[in-house]
Amino acid sequence: MNPLDYAVLLGTMLGIAAFGTWRTRRHRDLRRYLQGAGNTRWLTIGLSVMATQASAITFLSTPGQGYEDGLGFVQNYFGAPLALVFIAVVFLPIYRRLNVYTAYEYLGKRFDAKTRLFGAALFLLQRGLGAGITIYAPAIVLSTVMGWRLDVTIIASGLVVLVYTVVGGSDAVNLTQKYQIGVIFAGMLTAFLVLLGRLPHGMSLPDALTVAGTFHKLEAVDFSLNVQRRYTFWSGTLGGLFLALSYFGTDQSQVQRYLSGASLRESRLGLMFNAVCKIPMQFCILLLGALLFVFYQFETPPVVFNQAAWTAQAAGPAGAHLRELEAGFKAAHAEERMDLDRWLAARHAGDAPAAAAARAGALAAEQYADGIRADAQAALAKASGRTSTSDADYVFITFILDHLPHGVIGLLVAVFFAAALSSKSAELNALGSTTTVDFYRHVIRRDASDDHYVAASRWFTMLWGAVAIGFALSAHLAENLIQAVNILGSVFYGVVLGLFLVAFFCKRVGGTAVFWAALAAQLLVFGLYFSLSISYLWYNFIGCAACVVFSLILQAVLGNRGSAISDRGLASSDL
Amino acid sequence: MNAPPAPPSPRPPAAAGAEADSATGLPWPRTWRGVYLLALGSFALWVALLTLLTKAFP
Numbered sequence: 001m002n003p004l005d006y007a008v009l010l011g012t013m014l015g016i017a018a019f020g021t022w023r024t025r026r027h028r029d030l031r032r033y034l035q036g037a038g039n040t041r042w043l044t045i046g047l048s049v050m051a052t053q054a055s056a057i058t059f060l061s062t063p064g065q066g067y068e069d070g071l072g073f074v075q076n077y078f079g080a081p082l083a084l085v086f087i088a089v090v091f092l093p094i095y096r097r098l099n100v101y102t103a104y105e106y107l108g109k110r111f112d113a114k115t116r117l118f119g120a121a122l123f124l125l126q127r128g129l130g131a132g133i134t135i136y137a138p139a140i141v142l143s144t145v146m147g148w149r150l151d152v153t154i155i156a157s158g159l160v161v162l163v164y165t166v167v168g169g170s171d172a173v174n175l176t177q178k179y180q181i182g183v184i185f186a187g188m189l190t191a192f193l194v195l196l197g198r199l200p201h202g203m204s205l206p207d208a209l210t211v212a213g214t215f216h217k218l219e220a221v222d223f224s225l226n227v228q229r230r231y232t233f234w235s236g237t238l239g240g241l242f243l244a245l246s247y248f249g250t251d252q253s254q255v256q257r258y259l260s261g262a263s264l265r266e267s268r269l270g271l272m273f274n275a276v277c278k279i280p281m282q283f284c285i286l287l288l289g290a291l292l293f294v295f296y297q298f299e300t301p302p303v304v305f306n307q308a309a310w311t312a313q314a315a316g317p318a319g320a321h322l323r324e325l326e327a328g329f330k331a332a333h334a335e336e337r338m339d340l341d342r343w344l345a346a347r348h349a350g351d352a353p354a355a356a357a358a359r360a361g362a363l364a365a366e367q368y369a370d371g372i373r374a375d376a377q378a379a380l381a382k383a384s385g386r387t388s389t390s391d392a393d394y395v396f397i398t399f400i401l402d403h404l405p406h407g408v409i410g411l412l413v414a415v416f417f418a419a420a421l422s423s424k425s426a427e428l429n430a431l432g433s434t435t436t437v438d439f440y441r442h443v444i445r446r447d448a449s450d451d452h453y454v455a456a457s458r459w460f461t462m463l464w465g466a467v468a469i470g471f472a473l474s475a476h477l478a479e480n481l482i483q484a485v486n487i488l489g490s491v492f493y494g495v496v497l498g499l500f501l502v503a504f505f506c507k508r509v510g511g512t513a514v515f516w517a518a519l520a521a522q523l524l525v526f527g528l529y530f531s532l533s534i535s536y537l538w539y540n541f542i543g544c545a546a547c548v549v550f551s552l553i554l555q556a557v558l559g560n561r562g563s564a565i566s567d568r569g570l571a572s573s574d575l
Numbered sequence: 576m577n578a579p580p581a582p583p584s585p586r587p588p589a590a591a592g593a594e595a596d597s598a599t600g601l602p603w604p605r606t607w608r609g610v611y612l613l614a615l616g617s618f619a620l621w622v623a624l625l626t627l628l629t630k631a632f633p
Contacts, residue, residue: 074625081618085611213632220625233622265600268607275614279621 001401005410012183012414013421017164020176024168030450033169033457034101034433036260044178045270048257048426050277051177051184053247056138056420058285059188064305064392066289067296070217072231076537077282079240080248084275087249088268090504095255096264101437102430103255103500110503112511113442118518119499120438123252124431126492128464131427132471137393138420139472144308144397151473157420158469165425165432165465166458170260173425180418187415190408191400192288198403199291200298207344208294214359215297215366217290220283230535239490239537242544246493248274250500253423253430292399297340297366299403303329303376305394309384318383325376329369336365428468432461490536491529494543495522501544502551509555517550 001009027033040048065073100106104123108116139153164172199208212218222232229235248254248271261267303326304310314322343358377391400412436457441448448456495518502514525543529536597607604610 071625071628078618078622081614085614088607089611209632218628218632220629221622222629269599269601269610272610272614276617279618283621283625 001409001413002406004407005413008407008410009414009417012411013160013417016176016179016183016418017160017421019179020172021164021167023175024164024172027169027171028451028454030453030457031101032171033454034437035256036170036174038260039262040174040260040266041262042266042269042273044174045258045261045266046273046277047181048174048177048260049248049254049270049274050281051181051419051422052253052257052426053274053423054181054184054281054419055134055423056416057134059184059419060137060140060396060416061390061393062282062285063289063292064395066217066286067293067395068289068392070212070290071220071283071286072222074220074279074283074286075222075231075233075236076240077244077279078233078236079238079242080244080278081275082237082241083244083248084271084278086245088271088275091249091500092258092267092271093264094504095259096267100259102252102434103250104252104434104438107499107503108438108442111514115499115511115515115518116438117443118515119250119496120434122492122496122522123250123434127251127253127427127431128467129471131424131431131464131468134420134424134427135468136472138416140393144306144394147308154472155469157417158424158465158472161421161424161428162462162465165428166461169454169457170256170429170433173429174257174260176425177422180422183411183418184415184422187408187411187418188285188288191396191404191412192284192291194404194408195288195291195295195399198299199295203298203344207347208291210347211294211297211340211344212290214363215293217293227534227538230537232535235535235537239535239540242497242540243490243493243537246497246540246544250493250496251430252434253426256430256433257426289395292395295399298337300330300333300337302398303373304380305391305398306380307394307398309380313380313383316383318379321379322376322383325372325379329372329376332365332369332372336362336369339365424468428461428465431464432457435460435464490539490543491525492522492543494525494540494545495547497540498544498547498551502548506548506551506555509551510558513555513558514547514551517554518547520550521546 032038062073095103095106098106098109100109102120104116104120107119135154135158138157139150143150143153164176168175196205209218222229223234224232225234226232227235258267258270261270302310310322313319314326339358339362343355343362346352346354346358397416400409404412436453440456440460441453445452445456498521499514499518502509502517521543524546525539528542529539598605599607599610601610604613
């Protein structure tokens, strides 16, 4: 990165953060601090909901996932439009009519205090841990790009987001997210256009898609019923539906965003904006990854994209073996490149037999090169003593640094930062709000002034910021960052959704039955998670179904007793 | 034995359904039903296009 890149990066990120802090610095009213000014329009809400979900992980890891595994991950989002419509019809009008600060307040009104606290505690646990992962991802990018220490990068990025979130609350989050998502769209579009321009001379987009398809990178939809496959149409639609219902409908970081709308209409349209845009947005990011794969078939890629780790180990005792693998990879890639050139030339000339022969040669060479790459990654992991090296996370940033012009590099690094800060601020805002409203105001201090609760909310937001930074500093991440976040969500989300579905649709079930049912369902999900090897998306469905079924059974067993206890809880938990 | 009293539901889904029929204030679609159909139709269209992409470049 040169001074121009630094100017773009610091100018956009610090400028947006400073603007958000300055514009929202005088908030003293609790409702305004937690829900905003109440005049937010649907487009701002839609962009805010989108920015909250799309973290740096989305833009850092997803192109790498497209590079490695193709478009199949897009199926993970198939449930989102269905879930958003359901939430707009059922969840949203209830939240708005009750005028709640948090989704868990509704559980208190419908059931009892312990169920409200249980739902809020599950949110705090999983979102608190998830917030650590959210802050870790851009820190990897920056530590790789600039050679900064990882811990310094984590602390610095955490502090920037903490300042404007603590000062301005929900308004600051909405305001900054609008500009941050603008930076994200501008950066990703620029990267896409530059990538198209850097494809080999004479290669059309259909040619590029043909190459990507040949190497199985365009397999977007898989209707297989095999539950062991991670991404299929069915797991994405059914499991993804439950994941999206839980995330958008019951996760306070999202609920707080759309409850800040000026009216039910604005909130609804904001959700529908996401229902229409979510799948195409994820498709474009994955397609970028698939086209990166095509680009690197004609431009020699590094044998391992995490070049910092590779260079460090290549200078050590394992250096000779690593260099041998690198030389073998380059030779295999050169052979593949020649086969691909022959294939495209034969294809353009209409010589089908020659095209088929060259295509088969390219496939074989790619398989061989891929084998060497896997060996190189394993050798690197062994040499560095790390059990997991997710090379996919380094694909996009390597392309950015090696092939984009200065200025655009700064813009793309700003994209990762903007995405990280936008999702992080919403998470911290929600964590602070839930701790204040559902625990502090409800259990510890019930009759204080607005000023007191605003101050408490600021302190809790800072506390959660410190927890997230601490978790990020000690994170031992598995496999791939984006999957780790989704897996974490799936273990808890299903049961929380079950609580809300019982509240909405099982009117005879009381607080005691649903509380113990939710506990049992959560234990069941933990047990299954550690004993089965099914797609993690299914745990959303299992957790939710178990909570609903257990609630109905337990209520039938408890009969009058359960309902009577529930009624006492209802009376005491009204705000 | 009396039947257990049902815990009150602050807002039944039926009430939400009534609001869903009100106007959107948009030039098109004018009803919420139309907005939801648009969102679901867009989902179906994307699944169809992605399936076509999968089949077109095997």
